[in-house]
Amino acid sequence: MPSAVVALLVSAAGLVVLLAHPGVYARSSAYWWVWVPCCIAGGWALLSPAIPELRRLLTWSVAPLVGAVCLSLWLNGTWGNVALLELLSQLFLLWLSCWMARDALARGIAARALVAGCIALGAYAFVQSNGWDPLPSATPFEGRRIVATFENPNYLGNVAACALPLLLVFFLGAGKPYERLLTGLAVALSYGACILAGSRGAWLAGMAGTALACLGVVLAVRHGGLRMRWLDIALLALALAATTYVATRAPIIANAQGKVSVGERLLSARYIVSPHSRGAEAKKSDEGAPASATSVQLGDVQVNDTTINHRYFIWRVAWAMVADQPLVGVGYGAFADHFPRYRDGLRSDPWYSSLIETQQYENTRYAHNEYLHLWAESGALGLLGFMWLVGRLGGWLIAGLRRGASPYAWSLVAALVAMLLHSLVSYPLRLPFNGLFFWVCLGVALGEQGEKRFNNNNL
Numbered sequence: 001m002p003s004a005v006v007a008l009l010v011s012a013a014g015l016v017v018l019l020a021h022p023g024v025y026a027r028s029s030a031y032w033w034v035w036v037p038c039c040i041a042g043g044w045a046l047l048s049p050a051i052p053e054l055r056r057l058l059t060w061s062v063a064p065l066v067g068a069v070c071l072s073l074w075l076n077g078t079w080g081n082v083a084l085l086e087l088l089s090q091l092f093l094l095w096l097s098c099w100m101a102r103d104a105l106a107r108g109i110a111a112r113a114l115v116a117g118c119i120a121l122g123a124y125a126f127v128q129s130n131g132w133d134p135l136p137s138a139t140p141f142e143g144r145r146i147v148a149t150f151e152n153p154n155y156l157g158n159v160a161a162c163a164l165p166l167l168l169v170f171f172l173g174a175g176k177p178y179e180r181l182l183t184g185l186a187v188a189l190s191y192g193a194c195i196l197a198g199s200r201g202a203w204l205a206g207m208a209g210t211a212l213a214c215l216g217v218v219l220a221v222r223h224g225g226l227r228m229r230w231l232d233i234a235l236l237a238l239a240l241a242a243t244t245y246v247a248t249r250a251p252i253i254a255n256a257q258g259k260v261s262v263g264e265r266l267l268s269a270r271y272i273v274s275p276h277s278r279g280a281e282a283k284k285s286d287e288g289a290p291a292s293a294t295s296v297q298l299g300d301v302q303v304n305d306t307t308i309n310h311r312y313f314i315w316r317v318a319w320a321m322v323a324d325q326p327l328v329g330v331g332y333g334a335f336a337d338h339f340p341r342y343r344d345g346l347r348s349d350p351w352y353s354s355l356i357e358t359q360q361y362e363n364t365r366y367a368h369n370e371y372l373h374l375w376a377e378s379g380a381l382g383l384l385g386f387m388w389l390v391g392r393l394g395g396w397l398i399a400g401l402r403r404g405a406s407p408y409a410w411s412l413v414a415a416l417v418a419m420l421l422h423s424l425v426s427y428p429l430r431l432p433f434n435g436l437f438f439w440v441c442l443g444v445a446l447g448e449q450g451e452k453r454f455n456n457n458n459l
Contacts, residue, residue, distance in 0.1 A: 007100050015113055022139060064385040066091070069385070071328060072378040094440075098443040115167065125148040125197070126247075131143075157198070164209065165415050169411035173407060187240070201425040202422055208418060212413065217407050248262045313359070315368070322375050366430055419434075
């Protein structure tokens with residue numbers, strides 16, 4: 001089966017999962033439906049010739065993680081958990097993407113699918129922000145937050161932030177006017193969607209990823225591998241300025257406590273060190289932090305930021321799981337099953353009393369930190385297995401960057417870095433599309449670099 005056909009299949013599957021509106025069809029169900037044809041196509045990829053170096057690299061990179069997860073499931077007696085199948089499906093996508101990305105045409109198909117998906121996603125986010133959404137809200141946010149086709153604004157912010165470095169490089173490298181127009185539109189809309197989502201972690205991760213992609217662009221320009229079109233860049237800058245104006249006109253968060261602008265949302269990150277206070281300091285709340293959608297007074301406790309405060313408590317619960325089972329965890333995929341028991345065991349914890357009522361009884365499925373979540377579920381062995389995978393494959397990619405990789409390769413690494421940074425405060429790898437995006441980007445980066453090394457070694 002040609003690589004281009006596989007790329008078409010994977011790209012179409014990705015768009016189906018990306019554009020899954022919760023009021024139309026479930027994203028998780030769509031993921032499994034599209035994964036079946038990918039498996040059929042992937043059977044050919046697994047049996048076809050591949051670069052031996054890449055085959056060995058992938059095998060020895062993923063083996064420790066899979067082994068640690070299986071050991072955790074075995075020792076905890078939770079083999080029936082579907083989480084193992086989810087992990088294997090993501091690793092399968094990694095291999096499939098690595099194989100198909102050896103073909104430049106296949107990479108082009110995937111890039112065009114990403115541009116199309118980001119245009120649709122960003123446009124829908126702006127439609128929602130203006131109250132023009134033709135579809136009913138099917139999330140708990142009920143129009144108070146911009147989520148586009150996702151169930152949570154953090155999911156939207158993660159995709160928009162991680163796609164931004166890729167889209168920017170696509171724009172700078174586009175050869176035809178209509179390609180520059182479409183990729184420029186995708187950059188502006190993704191940038192706007194990231195603002196509208198109001199996810200501070202995604203903002204910061206997106207900035208770091210974009211800066212890394214820009215470094216690759218600068219190096220490519222210095223070495224003559226990329227020509228800058230300054231008029232096009234000026235037009236894009238104007239488009240981004242206009243997008244900023246439109247996206248920041250209205251508050252991005254609104255609830256019973258008040259409304260928060262983009263600037264206030266970003267500045268509220270300063271409460272990460274002290275998200276709540278007590279006693280005399282709390283009584284001065286009228287002179288301190290203003291009441292807003294991220295600030296609330298609970299008795300003698302002034303919660304400066306409810307979302308940061310809640311994360312601190314979730315991390316305490318996850319750490320309690322780690323303390324109980326530090327080596328093999330409570331069972332891969334079993335975090336949500338154990339959360340209520342560990343949460344109730346921390347009711348006397350000072351952090352618990354500073355949670356609002358809905359947070360006190362919420363049965364959280366994820367630790368809001370990929371690394372802590374993996375440690376809690378599969379123990380130190382699982383965490384080390386994941387770090388080995390990221391470190392080994394990441395080191396291989398960075399070595400390629402140091403030898404003079406293309407801006408495209410830099411943008412793929414930048415998107416991966418943005419995803420891993422946002423994973424410190426969220427759980428994108430646990431989500432159907434966000435996880436798919438990460439593993440496909442990693443596979444494409446490996447395949448593209450592997451093909452170049454293979455060709456250079458045979459010159």
